[in-house]
Amino acid sequence: MSGKSAIAKKTVFNLQDVDVGDASFDLDKERLALAKYILLALLLFNVLVFLVNIMPDYLFSDRLKDLSGSIFQSSVPIASLVIGYYFGKS
Numbered sequence: 001m002s003g004k005s006a007i008a009k010k011t012v013f014n015l016q017d018v019d020v021g022d023a024s025f026d027l028d029k030e031r032l033a034l035a036k037y038i039l040l041a042l043l044l045f046n047v048l049v050f051l052v053n054i055m056p057d058y059l060f061s062d063r064l065k066d067l068s069g070s071i072f073q074s075s076v077p078i079a080s081l082v083i084g085y086y087f088g089k090s
Helices: 027-053 062-073 075-087
Strands: none
Touching: 027 062, 027 075, 062 075
């Protein structure tokens, strides 16, 4: 290659005659929708964990109840992270 660079040539496109549409993406609306779905899933997961905790002891082992209790306690920090991430720098 005797000193020449191996950069490929760029292809230039001319889109003056083509209608490429309009960008109709609302970032704030999409952030709210995503945060809503994440928090709704977290709520449903917490309801499931709550139901596991109130079921009789003979259906679940103590290890599973301890695990579900730990997951239930971590739901508030997870919700705080979701809200802070999606709405912190608006």
